[in-house]
Amino acid sequence: MTPARRLTAILLAFCALIAGCGGSVGPSPVVNDPLAITVQPASAVIYPGVATTLVITGGTGSYVVVSDNQAIVPIVSQATGHSLTIIANPVSADTSVNLSVRDTGTAPQKLVALTVRPGTIANAITITPSSAACTPAICTGEEALVTATISQAGIPLPARGVRFDVVSGDVRFITTPVNTSPEVLATTVLTTSDQLGQARVRLRVLPGAPNQTALIQITDPETLAFQRVAITVRQVPGPGNTAFFVIPDTVTFTGPFANTCANNPTASIVIFGGTPPYNVVATVPLSGGGIVTASGTPVTIRGNGSTCFTDIPVTITDATGRTIVATFSSQQGTGTAPPAAVTIVPGSAAITACGGSVNLAIQGGSTTLGAAFGVASSSSAVTVAVTGRTITATRVTSVAPAPPVPSASPVTISATDGTTTGTASITVPTTCP
Structure with missing residues (x-):
């Protein structure tokens, strides 16, 4: 080949x-x-x-x-x-x-x-909260010390650069010295191991953080070896280990009729436990809340207008930053809305000649079993008759040799369904021979 x-x-x-x-x-x-x-x-x-x-x-x-x-x-x-x-x-x-x-x-x-080679980040990573109130978790708003050991085959590696990162969750690393104000927080921090190969950083759980599991990562930049650690965050209990809660924590307003939500509804919630005072913040379209000074005090929350909404939060934060939430919803009702009130249109009219008539229409209202609307005239000189929703008003005349039929003007015509009444005003000739 x-x-x-x-x-x-x-x-x-x-x-x-x-x-x-x-x-x-x-x-x-x-x-x-x-x-x-x-x-x-x-x-x-x-x-x-x-x-x-x-x-x-x-x-x-x-x-x-x-x-x-x-x-x-x-x-x-x-x-x-x-x-x-x-x-x-x-x-x-x-x-x-x-x-x-x-x-x-x-x-x-x-x-x-x-x-x-063996990894340089030992598995023995310790997290020490500053308070035992939420042990083994870290309380919301509190500080903890994170310690990682950097070693090679069991031999500590002093003066080694180590990077700490927040992977997820409401925790941050404190980059300022102890008792320094303001405190500066970051999601990444670089530090150096001591003579024992230990690298330490201070960690802060953000105030108001809900119960959760956060993740941090410790990395040796030289070898890129890393370990991830889960941190449990819990809302701290109140004085005497009392709970921090609100009653009720779920409120649903219901409208009076189908296709209608409640109009300007109100409800009271009551906060217990935690550390007063509390700051109650309602989210639009809700209003109300404010500062509540004592446990067990009712707080009024209002819905604005007749808007329908679902799971709108009302956030309650106590003096230490612990946070709980009550949710509000407004839904349509199931009832049948009553008919609109009776009205007569047009609301005013004129009969210009003796014996003349005018037709008026009834709107709104309701009758049952085919019953007619009741109609009436304020003057005997004007007669009224109703067919369905149509009113016919007529100016009567006298029959000779009877005297003329006088009438005040205008004349009020009324119609009713037995529940509501509507009226109209008719101008008529005052005398008709």
Whole structure:
């Protein structure tokens, strides 16, 4: 086979997948030397839990990687492109692990020498609250001391830089000295280990923080080894270990009718425990609250207008920053709204001639079982008749030789459904022969 054909055969070789305790690296976008495999770095010191990436080039571009200590450096997945990321498991002492890298052709196998060193962040991380009121948690608004030990194979590492980060939750690190005002808080702080390899930082739980679990991370910047620690935050009980609560903690207003929410509703809540005075803050569309000076004092909360709303908070904070919440909702009712009051339209009209008439309409109101609306006139000179919701008012005339029929003007026409009454004013001729 000519050298050119041999090279073509190597480049087109099938990529074999890992079996057993090995792994494979996909085709490399860069093949520097088809007859030799290159791994960068060729040797490395790595730490448990910290990702290390190897770059592999040369050969056919398809590789099989095998670890001689699968328990310490497992090869668990195929790499992406020409890189392989490895993560070591914890060790108690320096441990040597060799990786063998071969391609799918005839290039010589390449060995990578790894030294796995114990992690520098010890698992024995302590968190000491300044108060035992919420033990084992930290009370809202209070301080705690976080201590981490930096060591290598049990040997303390003094003067080592250590980074503390807030991963999640309402906790912050105090960056100012003790008894310094104002206190400065941060989510990240750098410090240095002492002669015993211990790094310490002060931690503050934010005032008003609800019950929660926060996460912080301690990192050795030199090795990138890290540990994460969960911190439990609890609302501190009041004096004498009394609870801090509100009754009721859920209020629902209900409107009188379907499609209608309550109009300007009010309700009282009562706060107990904690440390007075309390600051009660209502969220729009609610109003009310303010400063409450004593436990057991009712507080009036109002809904503004007839707006419907769901789970609107009223926040209650005591003198130490502990916070509880009552929620308010306003929902539609289920009843049937009564009809509108009876009215007559137009509200005023005129009959200009004797014997003339005018029609008026009844709006609103309701009658049952087909009963008619009751109608009446304030003058006998004007007669009224009703058909359905139509009123006909007529100016009567005399029949000769009877005298003329006098009338005051205007005349009031009324209609009623038995519950409400509407009226209209009609101008008429005062005399009709």
